[in-house]
Amino acid sequence: MSLANSPAIALPSESALILGATQGIGLGFVKHLLQQPNISRIFATYRTAEAAGELLELQTANPDRLICTVLDITDESKIAALIQTIQINTQCLHWVVNCVGVLHEGTLQPEKSLSQLDPERLMRYFQVNSIGAVLLAKHLVPLLRHGDRSIFATISAKVGSIGDNQLGGWYGYRASKAALNMFMKTAAIEYGRKSPNTIIALLHPGTTNTRLSQPFQKNVPPEKLFSTERTVAQLWTVLNGLEPTHSGQFFSWDGTELPW
């Protein structure tokens, strides 16, 4: 039978939300999803237009598929406003990938020793890396609770694994990722009751060539430094393989489970 004469098979139409989409892994996800024909609508967040040039160009080129919205994840009222904006356009999300994270930012630098600990800087790590994600979990329930499978993934980091910590240092970043893991594991249990088709996952992307890792790449062998394209393709494979029993687990880029 000639495929040209057969009726077109309608692919399911799915919606996605990518947070922290201005650069690095988040921008990589937006580009990747624009290549997926079953993803009809992509919502993407940025903090400032100045930092979002490439993302906003993608929106101009894809006005029917890509909707970009301002979000600072440390402001809960902005998270609520984001959800309202999405609800004007769609009743449900199938994919949420939270790529927001901070390791260094101005004078905020990962600590090498206890003597460098500063309460305000520690708070900043928790606000961006941990609390923002669990507030998303709080506000996303109505959009993720529906009859289809939905995935809510947050990019964590292997250095947030307590069991894997051999080197020390990076107190604030490590602890904020460990807190993130606990927040999302706990949210997964509650979602299991309130939104049983939602799978919550924590992902370690592997060392990826982005602004975040740039100052720390010196000792990383080239084969262990992934491009954003490679990282996103690997994480997309992991996400597509998730089943309901995986909700609340912490996965590495190759699909192996990581210790807490």
Ligand SMILES: NC(=O)c1ccc[n+]([C@@H]2O[C@H](COP(=O)([O-])OP(=O)(O)OC[C@H]3O[C@@H](n4cnc5c(N)ncnc54)[C@H](OP(=O)(O)O)[C@@H]3O)[C@@H](O)[C@H]2O)c1
């Ligand atoms: N790259 C790696 O090797 C690596 C390894 C392990 C884990 N990770 C994790 O992967 C995730 C993505 O990192 P990346 O490497 O892609 O970093 P990146 O290139 O620095 O991107 C971080 C993203 O987060 C956004 N962001 C930061 N603070 C925010 C805030 N307060 N509110 C809203 N958005 C904010 C940034 O927006 P602006 O452009 O406005 O700053 C940017 O879009 C992070 O959670 C990171 O911890 C990365």
